[in-house]
Amino acid sequence: MSHHRVEVTDLAFSYPDGPPALDGVSFLVTHGESVALVGANGAGKSTLLMHLNGVLTPTSGVVRIGDVPVTKKTLPDIRKTVGMIFQDADDQLFMPTVYEDVAFGPMNLGLPPQDVETRVRAALEQVGALELRDRPPYRLSGGEKRAVAIATVLSMNPSMLVMDEPSSNLDPRARRRLIELLRSFEHTKIIATHDLDLALDLCERTIVMNAGRIIADGPTLQIFKDEGLLLAGGLEQPMSMQRCPSCGGMR
Amino acid sequence: MSRIEAGLYQLGRLDRLAAQDTSVHRLDPRAKVVTTLVFLGCVVSFGKYQVLPLLPFMIFPIVLATDGRVPLGYLARKLLYVAPFALVIGMFNPVLDRAALAEIDGIAISGGWVSFISILLRFALTTSAALVLIGTTSFNGVCMALERLGAPDVFATQLLLLYRYIFVLGEEAASMTRARAVRSFGGRGMGLHVYASMLGHLLFRTYDRANRVYRSMLSRGFDGQIRIARPLRLGGRDVIFTLAWSTIFVLFRVFNVPLLLGQAVTKVIA
Structure with a gap:
């Protein structure tokens, strides 16, 4: 049985005060895949992500992680398997110091103190933030916060990473570093993003959402070449695929 | 800088003080919290007209701040910030309570003034002890200690x-x-x-x-x-710290040390 598989079938969800946020979403992500989830603001990306580890409960439809359906009973296992990285690192870093924040997940898993220590070290080393361990989160830069937020999830040894806008608010160098970091992970990845260049760099497959539905699902390059499709999804081609503004040629 | 930002910066300063490494900082947070609680209990339990016996208690925040490298000037400024609260609480005492309590060189001192001074003194003692506690333990350290102590x-x-x-x-x-x-x-x-x-x-x-x-x-x-x-x-050092200070506080609470000292001095002179 592989934990690294996500199957979403006919998922529908409405917030109490609005029209359906998800309207019959289905897809399958298999072991080791990197999938970009793109679409305009309000297309339903974040809502979809929150169903993947059971933070939201669908109105109808099923989410399966591996062979396990996401239900109240399976939540502890699901949350161990699916590492969720939130859009605003300030929401993710709520403990007094970086160390305690990264240790939060492993402590809740009930690991013995030595194992917690090993995991925290390993996770912080992996994101290159070991020297930040005793700092309070509100004293970190945006890039550092993002790195630590990723470490807080890695320390739980998830099989899968689910990320919401990982490159937002980062300066170009921090963004580049993040891309390299994410590339080094072998986890199954689902990344919701407006940064189509990042999608092009990291994900071989892209899902385009619009108004709570999937309007396209296929190889990233192929989807990004279809300008009409991108336009329909409220997007535009990534910079690296647009014609050079000064000479009109392709890069 | 707006006042809000300045306020945040001030809070940050307390954090940085708490991140120092001195013998006081290294004490177990629980030891410091318990000692401070005993201190507060003793200071608060004095009667409303008592001023003199409160004075010796000043050594606790002063010694701890000095050893823990929390600048006394910084403490004094913080006290001034919050002083209006204490002033408001006590300011009507001199007006309402005019019964003469003592007479010095023919000038009657009313009970109101004495209790007003007592309030200010208690305010200064308790607030500075709390500030020193946070400045040598960190806010989070205090929370942790409270949790371990059964809060x-x-x-x-x-x-x-x-x-x-x-x-x-x-x-x-x-x-x-x-x-x-x-x-x-x-x-x-x-x-x-x-x-x-x-x-x-x-x-x-x-x-x-x-x-x-x-x-x-x-x-x-x-x-x-x-x-x-x-x-x-919790090491031996922590236990000694807590017991020694607590004993001193209880002694200060039971015996009016300045009065005894004064009597001793007068006796020697006479």
């Missing part, structure tokens, strides 16, 4: 999150204030109803933020209890 989990969790998010909330408030300031001209736009709507916005933002934080906690297996990784060890 309810909810209480410790609330305090931890409060302190963590006061910075985030402060920054949001500061940026809203700035946004209002750049679009307000000649006092227009700075009125009370704009202020009320800003407060409302902040409240809703806080509510949304709390929801998102809670979701991220759930995602990492939160089950209602925050477990803190740092192990605490």
